[in-house]
Amino acid sequence: MPRTTDRFLDIRRDPHSDELLARGGDLEAHSILQRAGFIAVVRLHETYHRAPAGLTQVDESRLATDAVGRLRAAGYHVDCDAAFDTEARPARYLALGASVTHLAKRLREATDTAEAADILTELTAPHDGILAGFEETLGALAEFFDGLGDASDPHTARRLRYLADEYVRVIHSDLAHTRERLADRHAPHAGRRACTEQVPDHEPERSVVCACPLPPRALPAPAPPPLGATRLRR
Numbered sequence: 001m002p003r004t005t006d007r008f009l010d011i012r013r014d015p016h017s018d019e020l021l022a023r024g025g026d027l028e029a030h031s032i033l034q035r036a037g038f039i040a041v042v043r044l045h046e047t048y049h050r051a052p053a054g055l056t057q058v059d060e061s062r063l064a065t066d067a068v069g070r071l072r073a074a075g076y077h078v079d080c081d082a083a084f085d086t087e088a089r090p091a092r093y094l095a096l097g098a099s100v101t102h103l104a105k106r107l108r109e110a111t112d113t114a115e116a117a118d119i120l121t122e123l124t125a126p127h128d129g130i131l132a133g134f135e136e137t138l139g140a141l142a143e144f145f146d147g148l149g150d151a152s153d154p155h156t157a158r159r160l161r162y163l164a165d166e167y168v169r170v171i172h173s174d175l176a177h178t179r180e181r182l183a184d185r186h187a188p189h190a191g192r193r194a195c196t197e198q199v200p201d202h203e204p205e206r207s208v209v210c211a212c213p214l215p216p217r218a219l220p221a222p223a224p225p226p227l228g229a230t231r232l233r234r
Helices: 027-036 057-073 096-109 113-124 130-146 153-185
Strands: 008-013 020-024 039-042 047-050 077-080
Touching (some): 008 057, 027 039, 027 047, 027 057, 057 077, 096 113, 113 153, 130 153
Antiparallel strands (some): 008 020, 020 047
């Protein structure tokens, strides 16, 4: 079987710069690295991770060792410097984002507008919905920057409040309106009818198992024109 490269990572000190770097992995691995304390470095052709600035080598080794254990516990193959090798496999807990992502799974399985509206309520509820909580979190982060002390911190605080006021509230309002339209609609989803597995009484064929229509067939893509052919102008 071909090697799935996004399940492999390297965590090593760069021999030239002596920086602690982590390379490879997919988005889940990147989330694990960042929860372990690494910082993402996004370049044009790759994303890798480095240790935060200002750590001692002892702290960096502790960070790298923790990341190796977490990644291996999640099933990743990690090559690392001998100093970072570990048999520890920390317990994995469901991340908060995963419970939000579960709403997408429920929406993909929803069979009518009422069900979709119920799911969307988790995003749009004005007191304890996800977007309300997100807006409040941005406000709390802005308050944190207000008193942090650097000259640029007040600007960061204003930017965070701008994001909450101009973007999150607009998204919240738009999705709340969408939720209300769904709640009023009372309609089954035309492409997601539940299969009853019942054969109609008038069906003469014994081989039929249910009355569900066949899924729509995708039309094949048109063949490319032959080399040297001219395209007609319409």
